[in-house]
Amino acid sequence: MSRIARAVLHEWRNVVVDPCRRLRERGPLGVSLAVVACVAVIGLHEFQQTAAGAGVVRVLSEVRADQPVWLSLLRTPVSVFVPAVDLSAWGGLPRLFLAFALAELLFGRVRTLVVAYAVTLAGTLGARVMIALGPDRLGLPAQAAHTVDTGASAAIVGLFAYTSVALRSPLLFLAAVVPTVSGSIAEPNLAGREHLVAVTVALILGVVLHRRGGGQGGGRDGGRREVARCQCPLPVSKAVDREVGHGREIGRGRELGCGGS
Structure with a gap:
């Protein structure tokens, strides 16, 4: 078998076979976080379409760079599940479910939430830095500070990038991360810059947390290896x-x- 074929087979086992096996072992609860995320996006989107709901959602989730930092930090967790006004909520649900479900099955709910929030927060704070730098220093214009910054796109691309590094899966990175990065470079707006920051932070987290081969820590196989190591x-x-x-x-x-x- 050629090296390319072995690499494809290795990635197929890591990205498809192993998550499916864990889903079969755990049942629907294995992707409960992904289901809750999708339901939250749909529910908040529909609630936002009502007259009363629009104001409530705005107060709970609207993040802008011209706000105080503490207010942005307070609203960021909810803003992840509020779709951007100019985007369809239904179009991004498959990617949202796949990103959260894959990370949840491989790394657990806690790490999935931590990574998703970390990359989203990094993008939000990074936007403030780029607006402060200005367009003359590869930053953003001052008008970007008034742009409403909501949506799960940064969390989605960040989770895919983190999973790609943790599993050493270049094909997953090419399929799920590179198109977003390419679009962000081609259209350097606020969302695009935040995507670049989210991917960078996700790659750093993946390298730091999985540099010793602990890519699937917390899984049953990892537990068996620890037990076998202790039997010497x-x-x-x-x-x-x-x-x-x-x-x-x-x-x-x-x-x-x-x-x-």
């Missing part, structure tokens, strides 16, 4: 040998009817 015989000191030998002599004495102290 340990060296016994001479003092322990003497104690064991003395105990054996006492045992023999008791078996022969001799009292042992």
Whole structure:
């Protein structure tokens, strides 16, 4: 088998076979976070279309660079699940579900949420830095500070980038990350710059957290490897040998009817 074929087979097992096996073992609860994320996006989108809901969603999730930092930090978790006004909520649901489900099955709910929030927050704060730099220094114009910044696109591309590094899957990176990065470079607006920041942070997290081959930490296979690693015989000191030998002599004495102290 050629090197390319082995690489494709290896990635197929990591990206498709192993997540499907874990989904079969855990059942629907294995992707509960992905389902909740999709339901939250649909629910907030529909609620936003009502007269009363638009104001509530705006207060809870509207993030802009001209706001105080503490207010943006407070609204960022909700803003992830509020679709951008100029985009369709239904079109991005398959990518949202796939990104969250794949990460949830491989890394668990906690790490998936941490990575998604970290890359989203990095993009939000990075936009402030780029607006402060200005367009003359490869930044953004001042008008971008008034742009409403919501949506899960940064979290989605960040999770795909993190998973690609953790699993060492270049094909997944090419299919799920490169098109977004290319579009962000071609159209350097606020969302595009945030995507670039999110991908960069996700790559750093993937390298740091999985540099020693712990790409699927917390999984059952990882637990087996830890158990197997702990079954190696340990060296016994001479003092322990003497104690064991003395105990054996006492045992023999008791078996022969001799009292042992």
